[in-house]
Amino acid sequence: MDNVIQLQKKLVDYKTSLFNEGILDDQFTQLQQLQDESNPDFVVEVVSLFFKDSERLFDELAKTLDQQNVDFNRLDAHVHQLKGSSSSIGAQRVQKVCILFRNYCEVRNIEECLKCLQQLKREYYFVKNKLETLFKLEKQIMEAGGTIPVQ
């Protein structure tokens, strides 16, 4: 049982740090509140959709930026989508980069847009890594017979 308690503390501390560092925001908590016994994998499912969607969008963004004549409207539309989905799962830092990115789309600055895409990917893989660690911790707790501490 000690193990479960230790793991639970680890999870709470880890989650708290993610919120404190602005990596996740309140929307993530909202999602967790929507999870229950009837839908025990809701958060993982939504986040997985986000991962899939984001990686698809990165490909689109790269392709669009690679064109001779960059279609900034198309670029903006893709970033808008990413902004929406990151906001919906509470990936705050990804969302912030999207906002910056859209500003550069508006002024049609290719260099800055390319930089934003790189920054976006960095933030994305960063939060992906954090979330996967979080989910692993939760799984460990469940497997040890414990329950996930409610925020």
Place this chain on the structure above:
Amino acid sequence: MATATATAAEVYGTPSDEELHVLAVDDSYVDRKVIERLLKVSACKVTAVESGIRALQYLGLDGGKSSVDFDALKVNLIMTDYSMPGMTGYELLKKIKESSAFREIPVVIMSSENILTRIDRCLEEGAEDYIVKPVKLSDVRRLKEFIIKGELEENSKTRHQKRKQRDEDQPSSSSSSSSSSSSSSPTTSLSFLQLPAGDDASSSDPPSSPSSPLSQPELLLGSPSKRSKLLDRD
């Protein structure tokens, strides 16, 4: 709106066990999944579609099918994203308000963008509310209360009218005809659009401080500007 073969649910306005049926329209997979869960947790039936076209098809408004689709449960609320490829939420709103069969269905716009002119335009076109994304549980709860209240008032109005009609058709039954004019239902004087005061404090969720980067002054059903717009429209 009720035809000869209409079900009781269609005549009386709400699905049998008071469960609202919401049609959610959003092109984002993530958002569709979230709104679906938000609504299910709030005990609503949900039909989630990915575009305005699909929404119109579901309602039977796309011109390709008969105008009333008996397979589709009566829809009590439509929640649509604003920015969608093809048909925007605004365009969908217009189409619904132009339709005699569906214009009474409340339509709510969801958008990540907090643009005043956009909000105004949507409200002017007949949207009940404009919710800045991400949509929260408290938003859905508030909406649900508002819709149910409206449905109850509609139902009591309808029942009152039916009773009146029946009484007028049968002048010989003396007891009912004299009482029909003295409105026994206290709610008939309230319009569907009457808004509860101070609704923004009604959420039972602990207030969560908005930590998203955008400042999101959410448009609340109880807000003065919204109320005056609706009253003008009426």
